[in-house]
Amino acid sequence: MKSLQDLLTYKFHLGKTVVITPKSILLAIVFYFVTWLFLKLIRRIVSRALNDEARDKFKGIFTFFNYFVYTVVTLVAFDTIGLNLTTLFAASAALLVGVGLALQTFIQDIISGIFILADQSVHVGDIIQVEGQIGKVERIQLRTTRAVTRDNRVLIIPNHKFMASILYNWTENGTLTRESIIVGVAYGSDVDRLRELLLEVASQHRMVLKKPLPIVLFNDFGDNALLFELLIPINRSFESNIVKSDIRFAIDKAFRENNIEIPFPQRVVHLPKNTPSNG
Secondary structure, three states: OHHHHHHHOOOEEEOOOEEEOHHHHHHHHHHHHHHHHHHHHHHHHHHHOOOHHHHHHHHHHHHHHHHHHHHHHHHHHHHHHOOOHHHHHHHOHHHHHHHHHHOHHHHHHHHHHHHHHHHOOOOOOOEEEEOOEEEEEEEEOOOEEEEEOOOOOEEEEEOHHHHHOOEEEOOOOOOOEEEEEEEEEOOOOOHHHHHHHHHHHHHHOOOOOOOOOOEEEEEEEOOOOEEEEEEEEEOOHHHHHHHHHHHHHHHHHHHHHOOOOOOOOOOOOOOOOOOOOOO
């Protein structure tokens, strides 16, 4: 028994300040095992009480919690082993500063990811617009959010972009959105007939909803045209560019059939009548 105790307390000297014993190593292993068992138990208990979407969000937040807990356990294990952390940190202060600067954006992404998962500002399936990029969210991770663009390309967004930039969530209030199509016609056009044509074109498209009804707005008297705006309600906004393209084709055809002119910018140049000739 005494020989076992002597073996467990046998000291291994690593340098002048670090002393390690088999007992301290065993304690560190026990710390890690108990921590792993505890975290696994918590994850299993909480996951059972959540639905699929909430479970995915919990996994992201719980991953960060794991990092934090294992960091604390590692520090405690180092102290148990006998490693002088003060001396270690002092010796590598310059290196730690460099690592801290390099990890600054990484930490921002993780913190932002926790906020996104916690306040539910973005969900899987939402259509979002960040810095001019439009995509449908497929997966929200702790550091990045993955979305698919209209041309089926993967858009990987660092999570801190959601905090530093204006985020447009097209589907936050539901799937219905009003899409806008701007039309300019020549002065003197029959605006009542124009309004009828625009509403007729909109109502004939299969993806334009019947309720609420499309709306035509007379926006302004422009420099070269009368400016109108056609507002169309749809519930598949991710495909709105295709819908608006179809309607523009139909508007162009309807205008040509009804002799409604879409003007282009024109300038009138007046030349002096009495221009002296050369020679």
